[in-house]
Amino acid sequence: xxxxxxxxxxxxxxxxxxxxxxSGPGNLSLDAVAQRAGVSxxxxxxxxxxxxxLMQALVEHHLQEFQEALEEARRECAQGNLLAAYVKLSAKKxxxxxxxxxxxxxxxxxxxxxxxxxxxxxxxxxxxxKAETPDFKxxxxxxxxxxxxxxxxxxxxxxxSEQERQSLVSSLLSVAKxxxxxxxxxx
Amino acid sequence: xxxxxxxxxxxxxxxxxxxxxxSGPGNLSLDAVAQRAGVSxxxxxxxxxxxxxLMQALVEHHLQEFQEALEEARRECAQGNLLAAYVKLSAKKxxxxxxxxxxxxxxxxxxxxxxxxxxxxxxxxxxxxKAETPDFKxxxxxxxxxxxxxxxxxxxxxxxSEQERQSLVSSLLSVAKxxxxxxxxxx
DNA sequence: CTTACTGTACCGTCTGGACGGTCTTGTCAA
DNA sequence: TTGACAAGACCGTCCAGACGGTACAGTAAG
Numbered sequence: 001x002x003x004x005x006x007x008x009x010x011x012x013x014x015x016x017x018x019x020x021x022x023s024g025p026g027n028l029s030l031d032a033v034a035q036r037a038g039v040s041x042x043x044x045x046x047x048x049x050x051x052x053x054l055m056q057a058l059v060e061h062h063l064q065e066f067q068e069a070l071e072e073a074r075r076e077c078a079q080g081n082l083l084a085a086y087v088k089l090s091a092k093k094x095x096x097x098x099x100x101x102x103x104x105x106x107x108x109x110x111x112x113x114x115x116x117x118x119x120x121x122x123x124x125x126x127x128x129x130k131a132e133t134p135d136f137k138x139x140x141x142x143x144x145x146x147x148x149x150x151x152x153x154x155x156x157x158x159x160x161s162e163q164e165r166q167s168l169v170s171s172l173l174s175v176a177k178x179x180x181x182x183x184x185x186x187x
Numbered sequence: 188x189x190x191x192x193x194x195x196x197x198x199x200x201x202x203x204x205x206x207x208x209x210s211g212p213g214n215l216s217l218d219a220v221a222q223r224a225g226v227s228x229x230x231x232x233x234x235x236x237x238x239x240x241l242m243q244a245l246v247e248h249h250l251q252e253f254q255e256a257l258e259e260a261r262r263e264c265a266q267g268n269l270l271a272a273y274v275k276l277s278a279k280k281x282x283x284x285x286x287x288x289x290x291x292x293x294x295x296x297x298x299x300x301x302x303x304x305x306x307x308x309x310x311x312x313x314x315x316x317k318a319e320t321p322d323f324k325x326x327x328x329x330x331x332x333x334x335x336x337x338x339x340x341x342x343x344x345x346x347x348s349e350q351e352r353q354s355l356v357s358s359l360l361s362v363a364k365x366x367x368x369x370x371x372x373x374x
Numbered sequence: 375c376t377t378a379c380t381g382t383a384c385c386g387t388c389t390g391g392a393c394g395g396t397c398t399t400g401t402c403a404a
Numbered sequence: 405t406t407g408a409c410a411a412g413a414c415c416g417t418c419c420a421g422a423c424g425g426t427a428c429a430g431t432a433a434g
Contacts, residue, residue, distance in 0.1 A: 026296030109213030147335030
């Protein structure tokens with residue numbers, strides 16, 4: 001009857017994210033995760049021998065997912081514009097704000113070093129963007145504005161209306177396509 | 188000397204920020220804070236009767252400081268341009284990355300609701316910016332790019348070189364002053 | 375026999391916070 | 405001036421509970 005194997009791992013990972021969101025990032029306990037995942041504590045510890053390993057897996061799982069989504073978004077994007085794909089993918093994630101990734105705060109609370117893989121990821125992504133984007137200033141503006149939106153959604157700052165957000169996204173796509181120009185100064 | 192150690196509160200607040208940075212946001216314990224502040228645990232509990240009150244004070248203290256710095260930066264800014272002041276002040280904070288505010292993660296881990304005052308602050312600030320900035324699209328771009336930089340500095344993503352950061356800041360100031368704008372898409 | 379768990383019992387440590395005591399300072403009547 | 409007294413600021417200790425992790429016996433499937 002048991003369908004063991006990888007299924008459990010994913011269930012546990014999802015449960016951890018749920019618990020972090022519902023009980024607060026500081027109250028993510030192994031007992032709670034096990035219960036939520038419908039798994040015994042022993043079973044949890046069998047899959048992730050320590051809490052640190054759980055957190056690490058959480059981070060890596062998320063990164064891998066994002067990476068795959070990015071590659072796919074790029075394929076769907078005109079001329080394979082990476083920056084535009086990044087903007088679009090991020091915007092899509094911000095819309096479905098159902099799961100505000102609170103698990104990341106759990107990981108940071110556990111040990112700030114869990115951010116290291118994210119740092120590497122972010123750095124590599126930025127380097128790729130630098131290599132592929134002709135207008136560097138436009139890249140800077142776009143990239144950081146997207147990160148700003150991500151930050152706002154992470155902390156749940158709802159500062160923009162639906163329209164305003166769409167307006168910003170379309171501005172960003174314009175800039176990403178190199179449509180940024182100095183305005184002539186009035187004499 | 189009505190209050191023998193009136194600055195105890197400030198010492199404790201500073202100590203809490205230090206401990207959060209040095210021991211990790213998840214290891215901010217009252218004992219550690221008390222020790223760091225050169226105060227007994229009883230003394231700490233006297234000033235902040237509960238850990239939650241400590242966290243709240245941490246957030247409010249920080250907000251108040253930022254608010255005052257912003258008003259001052261504005262006075263120093265040409266035409267009292269609020270957006271430009273915001274950019275400049277934020278940029279200044281990012282340079283002195285000595286104290287990456289890890290205490291905020293402690294607060295979130297303790298209880299995500301501690302973000303509420305920040306949300307209010309951010310909303311009010313944005314509303315003021317909206318009222319005072321003629322070009323709304325430029326505001327969006329600038330504001331979120333600044334938030335993106337803040338996020339990068341918070342998570343310690345060092346993705347930019349010194350030059351690159353300065354370049355971005357000057358771009359942002361240009362946009363803030365209306366000298367750079369996304370070109371509207373041709374119909 | 376191995377894999378992949380379940381279930382229970384247990385341990386050592388850490389933490390928030392309650393509590394009672396102590397020292398210092400200010401106030402005010404005599 | 406002085407002595408009594410109250411309030412403010414802080415100290416040290418103790419404790420119940422929670423948490424991460426271990427150990428181990430059992431079990432069902434392949």
